[in-house]
Amino acid sequence: HFILGVLSVLSLLHLPLKKMKTLRETLREKNLLNNFLEEQAYRLSKNDSKITIHPLRNYLDIAYVGNITIGTPPQEFRVVFDTGSANLWVPCITCTSPACYTHKTFNPQNSSSFREAGSPITIFYGSGTIQGFLGSDTVRIGNLVSLKQSFGLSQEEYGFDGAPFDGVLGLAFPCISTKGAFSEPVFAFYLSKYKPEGSVVMFGGVDHRYYKGELNWIPVSQPRHWLISMNHISMNGNIVACSHGCQAFVDTGTSLIYGPTDLVTNINKLMNARLENSEYAVLCDAVKTLPPVIFNINGIDYPLPPQAYITKDKNSCISIFQGGLENLSPDNWLLGDVFLRQYFSVFDRKNERIGLAPAV
Numbered sequence: 001h002f003i004l005g006v007l008s009v010l011s012l013l014h015l016p017l018k019k020m021k022t023l024r025e026t027l028r029e030k031n032l033l034n035n036f037l038e039e040q041a042y043r044l045s046k047n048d049s050k051i052t053i054h055p056l057r058n059y060l061d062i063a064y065v066g067n068i069t070i071g072t073p074p075q076e077f078r079v080v081f082d083t084g085s086a087n088l089w090v091p092c093i094t095c096t097s098p099a100c101y102t103h104k105t106f107n108p109q110n111s112s113s114f115r116e117a118g119s120p121i122t123i124f125y126g127s128g129t130i131q132g133f134l135g136s137d138t139v140r141i142g143n144l145v146s147l148k149q150s151f152g153l154s155q156e157e158y159g160f161d162g163a164p165f166d167g168v169l170g171l172a173f174p175c176i177s178t179k180g181a182f183s184e185p186v187f188a189f190y191l192s193k194y195k196p197e198g199s200v201v202m203f204g205g206v207d208h209r210y211y212k213g214e215l216n217w218i219p220v221s222q223p224r225h226w227l228i229s230m231n232h233i234s235m236n237g238n239i240v241a242c243s244h245g246c247q248a249f250v251d252t253g254t255s256l257i258y259g260p261t262d263l264v265t266n267i268n269k270l271m272n273a274r275l276e277n278s279e280y281a282v283l284c285d286a287v288k289t290l291p292p293v294i295f296n297i298n299g300i301d302y303p304l305p306p307q308a309y310i311t312k313d314k315n316s317c318i319s320i321f322q323g324g325l326e327n328l329s330p331d332n333w334l335l336g337d338v339f340l341r342q343y344f345s346v347f348d349r350k351n352e353r354i355g356l357a358p359a360v
């Protein structure tokens with residue numbers, strides 16, 4: 001299977017067990033890495049105060065990828081807009097890793113606005129690593145522009161062969177300047193189900209047409225991370241995990257839902273899933289009979305129907321609940337795209353909160 005390594009934490013459709021070891025390192029990196037954007041957040045600006053809606057392409061429900069440009073004249077790249085990591089990087093023309101031959105590379109010599117900072121960087125992801133150096137240049141997301149934006153240029157890449165994106169645009173840090181023209185320093189995601197088109201990331205406000213009802217706001221439990229407190233996870237009225245409360249990363253760069261192995265195993269057993277080659281296989285007909293898995297966050301129920309937590313893989317069906325997160329902490333969960341397809345999500349840096357509402 002194709003392995004996508006963006007994660008801040010993980011964005012694998014099917015995570016091989018041998019990759020599990022890297023997870024702890026990844027999460028440690030997430031917490032401790034001196035993120036180079038921390039001091040130099042994206043200073044996005046534009047000349048009017050309207051919301052900017054930027055299209056994303058859904059690759060087989062595995063990754064949501066959008067175009068950005070870097071440099072003068074602009075060089076275009078496909079990136080994952082990742083709320084689970086904090087750095088922007090694209091491949092450099094001098095990169096000799098196999099992954100760089102199948103992706104767009106940035107040529108600094110062709111950009112009159114490029115400045116090299118020179119500092120070496122290494123960034124670890126769930127199933128990949130990049131090494132390179134820092135530069136700065138003009139970065140554009142649609143009609144948004146960030147001048148003298150720091151970014152990484154990779155010279156070596158591991159784990160990104162075949163990825164449907166060239167680089168990653170991390171959004172785990174203050175990314176929208178309040179000094180810009182935006183009326184609201186927020187961004188939001190609508191992730192389409194199954195079909196390639198229709199997904200968007202929006203900056204500077206929220207377009208109400210993408211969700212139903214009211215947004216429920218959840219305070220972020222740790223500044224600098226899109227991490228929230230969860231009360232419990234239940235099925236059929238019984239608490240099946242997170243019984244004393246737990247923490248969950250809300251992560252657009254991760255495809256599935258991850259949690260502690262024993263609790264995930266319990267949930268998978270409740271759906272009569274069988275472990276086959278490190279995946280939990282479920283009878284496809286179970287979609288008709290299984291109850292939703294309900295995430296209670298801030299006192300509100302967020303049900304995930306079986307149609308969302310069981311994916312069809314050729315002829316078999318597989319549970320999207322994956323273990324392995326206990327290495328970080330026994331109380332952590334990771335709510336990836338599977339969850340965010342059901343719930344439109346708003347990331348409000350200024351008020352340090354996340355808004356969720358059923359997606360249209």
Ligand SMILES: *[C@@H]1O[C@H](CO)[C@@H](O)[C@H](O)[C@H]1NC(C)=O
Nearest residue numbers: 046047048049050143144145
């Ligand atoms: C914003 O700038 C673009 C070009 O950069 C221009 O086409 C557009 O008319 C401007 N809009 C306003 C409201 O000034």
Ligand SMILES: *[C@@H]1O[C@H](CO)[C@@H](O)[C@H](O)[C@H]1NC(C)=O
Nearest residue numbers: 055056057065066067076078
């Ligand atoms: C990205 O740009 C390419 C052309 O350069 C275009 O074909 C593709 O549709 C764009 N992707 C999105 C999500 O807009």
Ligand SMILES: *[C@@H]1O[C@H](CO)[C@@H](O)[C@H](O)[C@H]1NC(C)=O
Nearest residue numbers: 073075093107108109110111
């Ligand atoms: C980019 O620069 C290289 C030399 O570094 C040159 O060969 C190439 O034609 C340039 N491409 C563009 C689009 O200017």
